[in-house]
């Protein structure tokens with residue numbers, strides 16, 4: 160938006176306030192049952208050619224004005240990410256007559272309709288036109304599989320808490336497809352599956368994966384609370400999973416129970432899509448999670464540890480995020496704003512446990528775990544000039560609402576850094592608890608006390624910053640407020656947990672296991688100061704790093720290095736050749752239609768982060784070791 164338009168927008172906004180019309184006419188949610196009855200939502204998901212989900216919904220109601228909402232604030236994304244722009248064909252009928260509807264001009268997710276006298280039910284029809292390719296948004300339907308999220312395919316009445324509205328859902332799938340979800344199945348009728356009525360907020364929390372290539376694996380045989388891995392894939396061959404990998408996933412379940420001593424679900428389903436067509440995802444729910452990765456996730460497992468913490472991360476959210484939820488993420492319905500002040504716990508500590516549990520379960524080797532921690536530490540050692548210069552970790556918790564996508568100068572924007580920064584803070588907290596208690600207590604004790612109560616219960620149990628401090632003090636008394644606020648609101652170092660656990664961050668010219676280049680990515684962040692794709696496309700440039708200073712910017716393309724055609728290997732050889740010399744690394748780059756040669760002063764050679772032991776006692780090895 161240019162400044163001129165901004166001024167005009169502000170003036171019209173002020174005029175609207177003066178005119179008294181700056182508020183959407185949407186009833187506030189009340190904690191009352193939605194008395195008219197149960198929503199009946201049928202989704203026809205058979206049009207896989209056009210990627211269209213067709214919705215037919217019956218909404219019991221009473222005569223008079225009614226506002227229907229399309230979910231806007233989506234838990235898990237923490238922001239106003241409901242894809243309202245993909246809703247089309249909205250038609251509302253009562254007693255067979257089409258009713259006019261009006262979208263609220265100040266809340267485009269709200270539809271007003273007058274229910275005529277004598278009408279007790281609305282028949283609502285619309286389509287969710289899901290993206291056809293990744294440039295339009297998240298691809299959720301392909302010829303082989305689909306990811307159905309109820310917030311995209313339902314409207315619900317305004318004025319009530321989402322957990323006080325009942326909904327009965329059914330889905331018609333393409334012939335021969337199988338499906339998985341946390342919802343309980345009531346009946347099959349042809350290709351239509353009907354699910355047990357459930358509170359609307361639980362329905363939205365219970366997505367469905369379905370596909371023509373499907374496999375269901377029991378991860379906790381004979382347990383009273385079953386845990387399943389439900390896989391859909393582009394091709395049957397991708398469904399194969401190595402026995403030791405399967406064992407690690409079964410271990411993951413047991414290690415979680417060791418940590419928390421309680422579970423907050425009656426059953427849990429990991430929904431996993433192995434697909435190069437569907438967009439990737441990791442989204443937590445109370446009794447399930449949506450996980451979307453490349454088709455060869457299992458078959459190329461040896462490519463390195465990155466993303467192998469996906470399931471351990473999402474599973475952890477059942478405790479941290481869904482059951483125990485930051486109070487300002489615990490909203491009455493899906494159109495009340497979410498606030499992210501505690502995302503450094505919700506996501507930051509989950510990032511931490513995603514790493515630790517990947518190691519404890521055997522999804523990562525100890526070396527891989529250390530390499531991943533080294534990469535995160537390097538980010539806050541050299542890779543985040545933005546956090547030193549202008550942003551705080553606390554400020555980054557606004558990013559789901561700012562909808563920063565990252566990518567462009569991520570090191571300066573520090574986009575979504577509450578994940579890795581939160582993780583570094585909790586690593587440090589673990590070391591501090593050990594120090595304060597003379598190794599009698601550790602972060603496991605905090606977690607059992609904070610997340611592990613009320614076994615079997617899964618009503619949301621909200622928490623505040625003060626609750627965190629109180630529990631930390633119960634584990635080991637300390638000035639935790641100052642300790643945490645210094646890290647969250649300051650610009651100081653976040654890597655103290657590495658040294659406190661008896662390790663040191665160093666850089667060597669050998670890539671660690673965390674720097675796998677099998678997808679053609681060349682990551683020379685800590686030498687040249689850039690991240691490049693297979694064909695030399697620049698995807699990120701370290702702010703104020705050597706390449707930045709030479710004029711390189713994201714979205715340029717490197718065509719040649721020192722006069723040779725670009726390849727990741729050629730670039731690394733050039734960086735190595737420039738080590739200790741005064742000769743620059745010369746990059747021929749394309750910037751729109753211009754060709755330029757940039758001289759990058761880069762004289763330390765290749766540098767990749769690793770952890771090495773110090774003389775101090777090693778408690779990191781204990782942290783990542785399986786609990787017995």
Ligand SMILES: [Zn+2]
Pocket residue numbers: 443472473476505506509
């Ligand atoms: Zn998460």
